[in-house]
Ligand SMILES: [Zn+2]
């Protein structure tokens with residue numbers, strides 16, 4: 594009994610040392626015998642993921658799928674795991690992005706057959722470590738550039754910069770690895786955007802020559818989400834709040850104080866900005882034109898290009 598427990602602990606410790614997943618040869622290299630592995634599997638603490646590869650029972654389901662497929666979690670899955678902001682529906686042809694694993698097996702890796710495989714296989718060149726898990730952020734961004742829209746890619750790059758997952762050297766590496774059509778997006782990216790929505794607005798408004806400032810403190814009003822063209826306050830309603838009368842009253846008070854300072858307030862929800870941009874843009878441009886601000890802003894940017 595005692596010996597069995599010690600063996601079991603050491604298998605789990607060795608697996609943990611490999612990030613939760615290891616090949617049988619790696620376990621045997623640490624002196625763990627086949628019989629002990631079989632016992633741990635029978636106990637349920639360790640699972641056989643595919644022939645010759647074992648994992649701790651609590652390992653991330655995406656990682657297990659990637660192992661079954663023959664590689665590591667890449668693309669959006671690897672970015673999400675690190676907290677990178679990923680636009681909803683960012684991945685090509687997918688209503689539920691997380692339901693389709695993108696698995697990196699490297700240029701010469703072997704793709705394994707497994708039940709219920711819906712994986713998209715990535716073959717890019719990269720450093721394959723000894724373990725299984727998630728590809729590094731740079732490789733994930735390179736993969737995401739191929740699988741996602743340019744906007745979703747830009748948002749993910751800015752989020753990675755803001756989180757400190759990549760720096761300027763990383764952006765340079767992306768420039769070298771990706772086709773020229775991505776270079777303008779990379780040139781525009783910086784680490785200041787505090788949310789994916791901010792990155793998206795920045796990119797979309799820039800195309801229209803409208804300046805964007807985020808998290809602006811306005812005397813008497815407070816901190817507002819965005820100021821556009823120096824004249825419009827854009828507030829983004831969250832998905833959960835703004836359902837109570839007190840919230841509504843607070844918003845109306847803010848709008849009134851802003852109006853007193855010659856700001857126009859427009860409110861949109863997240864879904865409108867992401868999925869119904871023409872409606873949002875028409876509203877913004879209409880108000881800016883009425884305020885006489887857009888023509889000047891657009892011409893300045895146009896000259897700067
Ligand atoms: Zn992908």
Ligand SMILES: [Zn+2]
Nearest residue numbers: 662710711712
């Ligand atoms: Zn698969």
